Amino acid sequence: MSSETPDHDDNLQWHRAIDGDSLEDGEVRVCPVGVKSVALTKLRGEYGAIDNRCPHQGGPLGQGTVENGKIRCPWHGFDFDPFTGEAAGGPDFDVPTYPVDVRADGVYVATPAPAARVRTVSDVLVETMTNWGVDTVFGMVGHSNLGMAEAMHRAETEGKLRYFGIRHEGAAAFAASAYGKLTGRPAACFGIAGPGSTNLLTGLYDAKADRAPVLALSGNVDSSVAGKGAFQDIDLLAAFADVSTYSALIRSGSDHAELMTMALKHAILNRGVGHLVLPDEVQVLPAPDHAASGPTGRMPDLRVGPPAQALREALGHIAAATRPVVVVGAGAKADMAQVVSLAERLNAPVLTTFKAKGQISDRHPLACGVLGRSGTPVASWMMNKADLLLVFGASFSNHSGISPYKPTVQVDTDPLMLGRFVPVTVPVLGDVGVTARALTESLRSNAAIVDQRTEVAERWAVWRAEKARRAAAVSGSGRVSAATVFRALNELAPENAVMTVDVGNHAYSFGRYFEPTSQAVLMSGYLGSIGFGFPAALGAWAAAPDRPVIAVTGDGGFGQYLAEFTTAVKYDMNITHILLNNGELAKISEEQRSAEYAVWQTSLLNPDFSALARDCGAYGRRVSDPADVESVIGEALTYPGPAMVEIMTDPRSH
Structure with missing residues (x-):
């Protein structure tokens, strides 16, 4: 019939x-x-x-x-x-x-049979993206971005793109931000009109604050109803104006490839968010006869040397110093070899900001660990003894612990970062690597300069003995101390691992106790957004699927995006999640006590997170005995897929 x-x-x-x-x-x-x-x-x-x-x-x-x-x-x-x-x-x-x-x-x-496929505006946009090297998208498909989604689907089928469907657009933006921080290249995040795009904003502010390149793509309502208060109709250009370095609306008559090029060029060169708004009906219009563009002939060499006068002044201050120290921020990440070479010529201790943790191995005889609130007493001691600071790629945040009272030579590629909060002695505008090499080649050091390596080793011996004492101490709460957790991670974390860290007491403990060798560390630095840690691990895995990825979070942060664990399982992401569960927002409790307030509304009602992991089809173990920490973490690290170790920790121990 x-x-x-x-x-x-x-x-x-x-x-x-x-x-x-x-x-x-x-x-x-x-x-x-x-x-x-x-x-x-x-x-x-x-x-x-x-x-x-x-x-x-x-x-x-x-x-x-x-x-x-x-x-x-x-x-x-x-x-x-x-x-x-x-x-x-x-x-x-x-x-x-x-x-x-x-x-x-x-x-x-x-x-x-399906009609012959027509090349659309969305195809041109996606072709331009992939020409620029954007091959990874995190997002959620919905009714106002279907045309763009179909173009991405075609590109994925052709092997030009990978698409990861997330559970919340905020996770997509955090994942893209982490991808940019790790690689220096943009990934894309993708949402629908209205709430789908506004959900992206927190993760995009993280990218803006930490200067990570990201491409944000917003589907939008049909142009015929835009501005009339239609369903999910908001002014996305206005909503994204502050967070983006470039934002544009794609129209039917636009030069579509050029607008995508502008978004990506701004994201890469300004190290921020490039944003495009795609009205529903424009996405599926037949494409004009325009070729997709690419980066050839569009990108300059940014390795600019310092001005001669600034270089002479910096060398003069180095020649007069007897106890110089080198401070590196995240902006020095790509040029650590040149910076460390300069430090070795001066026998100068190397201190890092928290964002730059892991950029030098703590096993290096000049490495002192992190400076500031999340740092080590080794770094603060050497800072206090210094008579000159050589600062590369750091912008002197109020949390960084960089002394504003020491003579300072600051090197950065961004003129706005130089003397950002307080004047510095010599601001040097130039590429970090090129400038560090130029300083090394023309170096004249003080005859009375102190070889500080012995003192660095002495301070580390004192601090490591104290860390061992804390790790061995028996907690009266019957829970595991943070020092114990990070002692195990010091032994077990693979040297090529990427480690993503959330915000909270566990992050302060990570800064103090974990001693990186060559692990890459990603965090929400200047924004300090709780919830970053696990979505960032999704981005890290997508950027480096052949490297172990370790997410270190607290229960407060993971609780904001816990559904993303299903994303990790869906795509079989090899992520080991170390979840420190202390049952409260312990950092906030501390701040309330410090202000002499009552501790109020910081307790958390948590599920059994390890059981949740198992329900999702992953490895999940809960640990409450310090004796089991090392063996269970080791087991999780060898598990071929997503794994969670939920460690019941003491909120007073960090």
């Missing part, structure tokens, strides 16, 4: 729609058949198939009801004949019908 066939029935493709006995008489149902959806009806023993889309506003006819032998649209009450597609409102509203064949193994529906 078949309904009326559409034109071109010699080009039909048959699809099994349902089992033969699954539809009751008088019932209509939505059935996917190929790339189409049909409203399949059984009435008086016969089957009919019509297009599922009501011509009024696209209502799903298969979700309607069969009344008086007609399908009634659930949105507006239009009636359609289930066999002929005729509409009660007249022939202008008739819908296509499709042949039906009842076979032994089910009910089949035939639909026309």
